[in-house]
Amino acid sequence: MLGSAVAVVLLRNPVNSAMCLVLSFLALAGLYITLDAFFIGIIQVLVYAGAVMVLFLFIIMLLDLKAEARRRLNLAASAGGIAVIGGFALLLVQVVKSLPSAAHPFPALNPDAPSDVVGVGTTLFSHFNLPLQIIGVLLLVSTVGVVVLSRRTLR
Amino acid sequence: MLTLGNYLIVSGLLFAIGLGGVLLRRNILVIFMGLELMLNAANLSLVAFARHGATAVGLPDYNAQVLVFFIITVAAAEVAVGLAIIVALYRQRQTAHVEDLNQLKF
Numbered sequence: 001m002l003g004s005a006v007a008v009v010l011l012r013n014p015v016n017s018a019m020c021l022v023l024s025f026l027a028l029a030g031l032y033i034t035l036d037a038f039f040i041g042i043i044q045v046l047v048y049a050g051a052v053m054v055l056f057l058f059i060i061m062l063l064d065l066k067a068e069a070r071r072r073l074n075l076a077a078s079a080g081g082i083a084v085i086g087g088f089a090l091l092l093v094q095v096v097k098s099l100p101s102a103a104h105p106f107p108a109l110n111p112d113a114p115s116d117v118v119g120v121g122t123t124l125f126s127h128f129n130l131p132l133q134i135i136g137v138l139l140l141v142s143t144v145g146v147v148v149l150s151r152r153t154l155r
Numbered sequence: 156m157l158t159l160g161n162y163l164i165v166s167g168l169l170f171a172i173g174l175g176g177v178l179l180r181r182n183i184l185v186i187f188m189g190l191e192l193m194l195n196a197a198n199l200s201l202v203a204f205a206r207h208g209a210t211a212v213g214l215p216d217y218n219a220q221v222l223v224f225f226i227i228t229v230a231a232a233e234v235a236v237g238l239a240i241i242v243a244l245y246r247q248r249q250t251a252h253v254e255d256l257n258q259l260k261f
Contacts, residue, residue, distance in 0.1 A: 088171050
C-alpha cells in the first residue's frame with residue numbers, strides 16, 4: 001500500500017498516479033478489514049475506489065492532461081519539502097515508540113457479537129443523529145455548489 | 156501479531172507521503188490526490204484506535220468508526236467541490252500547473 005502511495009507522488013503522468021491511488025485505496029480497505037472494521041472497509045471501496053476515483057479519472061480525461069513536462073525543479077524548495085517530510089516521519093516514529101500502549105496486541109473481540117454494520121448503524125442513528133442530518137445538508141449544499149461552479153459563465 | 160504501533164506507523168507514513176505529494180508536486184490534480192492520501196491516513200489511525208479501545212464486552216469502539224464515516228462523507232463532498240473549482244480554473248487559464256497560477260502573488 002505504501003509502495004503504491006509513493007508511486008502516486010512520484011509518477012509523472014496523472015493517469016498513472018490515479019491508478020496507483022486506486023490500488024492504495026483498495027489496500028487500505030484490506031487494512032480496515034484486518035482491523036475488523038468491515039463496514040468501513042466496504043464503504044472505502046465503494047466511495048473512494050469507486051466514486052472518487054471515477055471523478056478523478058473523468059476530470060483527467062476532461063482536462064486532457066499530458067504527462068508533466070520536465071521543468072526545472074526549484075531545488076531549494078524541494079529540499080525543504082523533503083526535510084519537512086523526513087522530520088515529520090522521524091518525530092512520528094519517536095512518538096509511537098514512546099507510547100506505552102502501542103506495543104500491546106489488540107484486545108480480543110467477542111466472536112458472537114452482531115456484525116459491525118449493526119453497531120455502526122445503531123450508534124449513527126442514536127447518538128449521532130443530528131450530525132448525520134447536518135452531513136446530509138452538507139452533501140446537498142456541495143451538490144448545488146458544484147452545479148453553480150460548473151456553469152459555463154460565472155456571474 | 157500486529158499491534159497498534161504498527162498501524163500508527165503505517166498511517167503516519169501514509170500521511171507523510173501525502174504531505175510530500177502536496178509539497179513536491181506541481182500538478183494541481185496530483186496535489187489533490189495527496190490531500191486524499193492524508194485524509195485516508197487519519198481514517199486509518201482512527202480505525203486502529205477503535206480496534207485498540209475495544210470495550211469490555213468485546214466490541215470495537217463504534218464512535219470512532221462513525222467519525223470515520225463522517226470523514227469519508229466530507230471528503231467526498233470536498234473532492235466534488237475541489238474538482239469543480241479545478242475545472243473552472245482550467246477553463247479560465249488552460250493550465251493545471253500551480254506555478255502558472257500566480258495572479259494573487261505579490
